[in-house]
Amino acid sequence: MAKQHTTKTATCRRCYATLRSTQSVTRGIGAHCERMERREAAIREAGYKPHQVESARELIEDGAIVPLHGDLFVVVSSDGSEFYETTAHTCGCPAFEAGRRCYHRAAVLLAA
Ligand SMILES: [Zn+2]
Numbered sequence: 001m002a003k004q005h006t007t008k009t010a011t012c013r014r015c016y017a018t019l020r021s022t023q024s025v026t027r028g029i030g031a032h033c034e035r036m037e038r039r040e041a042a043i044r045e046a047g048y049k050p051h052q053v054e055s056a057r058e059l060i061e062d063g064a065i066v067p068l069h070g071d072l073f074v075v076v077s078s079d080g081s082e083f084y085e086t087t088a089h090t091c092g093c094p095a096f097e098a099g100r101r102c103y104h105r106a107a108v109l110l111a112a
């Protein structure tokens with residue numbers, strides 16, 4: 001009896017995990033990574049620079065951003081010495097207080 005279908009796999013272009021679902025294999029990216037890419041694209045559209053998106057991603061990978069309650073997160077400063085309370089709209093860091101766009105909020109948008 002002939003096989004009805006073969007199970008195709010592919011590698012996620014973002015995290016290199018093995019993809020098994022037909023949809024993911026067709027797209028070449030896993031569902032989670034696709035969602036993250038869409039969020040990163042939205043963050044870039046909001047005016048964040050690619051290196052800020054990168055820093056935001058590292059913050060999440062390092063576990064340096066922790067949900068507190070609701071949309072409030074605590075982020076650890078880049079040198080690990082301080083903590084800032086951050087939401088998608090406000091941040092307690094000096095950069096934000098100086099009116100600059102800080103990547104902490106980009107991380108909240110990514111992590112939310
Ligand atoms: Zn992936």
Ligand SMILES: [Zn+2]
Binds near residue numbers: 091093
């Ligand atoms: Zn900040």
